Amino acid sequence: MRILVTNDDGIYSPGIMALAKVAQRFGEVQVVAPDVEQSSMGHAITATRPLYYKKSPITFEGIDAYRVNGTPADCVALGTHLWAKTDVVLSGINMGPNLGNAMWHSGTLAAAKQAVLFGMKGIALSTPAGKTEPDFDQLEPWVEKALNAVINNKDLSLININLPPDPRGIQWTRQSVRLYDGKIVPGIDPMGRKHYWFTVFPLEAAEEGTDRYAVENGYVSITPLRLDLTNEAELTKALQKQPIVS
């Protein structure tokens, strides 16, 4: 199996090193990741300037690693172009969870989505990062277990995995879609100018069976996702009400 490892935190993140290490147990690994942090870039692609890559001198324990002046989706496009016949793209391990509506902004998940658009399997992995760095050694066996559950499963194409700091099990979940707040928080910069932070946080408690609920209760969350955004229920109703739009 040929595995491309990428992320949105940039090639120097400890999370991508941890993921590349585990990925080696599943196949041949190559790392292609952004040269700087690209968090919250979503599924942006670079269409107005050229992309370049450079071999990264940092050690990935014998794995070839390349840094790209682009987004996570760019890295998947360029990486799988240069390294043909990639089977699966692993993205992460993101320093910060990608749960519920955070999926709309996530560059980590976008890399996995880009893999699926190209006909490959895409798996995103994330873990909360607070004041201290995540303990990737402690997470390592759980990353391996979660990947074991999905990487060879032909029924799954796009998978979102979130790991709590000290897991006590693994659960299949659905995306939490409870309302969240996209909030602008003003502040004053050192020059005395007003500036703004755009932050997001959940408005309501997570419901059972969801990704947020699992992680809040100490479980690794595995959510199978799809790219088709069609609201089938609303489409059916609209067709019933007005089969031909006039």
Ligand code: MN
């Ligand atoms: Mn990130």
